[in-house]
Amino acid sequence: MIGYTEVFIPSTGNEKVPYFVNLLEDSKGHKIFQKSFQKYDLEKVIDLKEYTVHDQHVGVVGSGLMGIQLAAYMIQYGFPTVLKTRSEDSKNVAYAKIQKNISKRMSEEEVQKSLRRLTISTDYSDLVNCDLIIEAIAEDIILKRRFSRSFPGFANPQQFFRQIPLRFQ
Secondary structure, X not given: OOEEEEEOOOEOOEOOOOEEEEEEEOOOOOEEEEEEOOOOOXXXXXXXXXXXXXXXXXXXXXXXXXXXXXXXXXXXXXXXXEEEOOOHHHHHHXXXXXXXXXXXXOOHHHHHHHHOOEEEEOOHHHHOOOOEEEEOOOOOHHHHHHHHHHHHHHOOOOOEEEEOOOOOO
């Protein structure tokens, strides 16, 4: 552990306080945050395998470069993730890209364990149980508008929704 912050103010999804947000660094230099109710000393070695399964489910809408990278990151760090893509054909392509992406940083056993956390779907209804949905749709105004109009139909009110902003140059 290379740093931490103790949080005393409750927020949505983090009602129990105090808790700690630890900044951890793995043997390859990757830095990640980990929420914990236990205080650790700086320089403490923490076995991340104890903390790799999260209760929060993540949905990623869009299987382009951004969506693939987001989904790969989420499953690599233990978040059950649903990747929503537009077609059946793109499901296999997305799976292969995610597998290739995480294989660069993980053992084969860790890759298989991470891939079990991934669901790739063409159906918005598979996002219903996600706690967080990230929109990573291609920079196409028609697709983004279609998604925005359909979002209330499949999302429940408790979900947090973050849309990656559309920027035209």
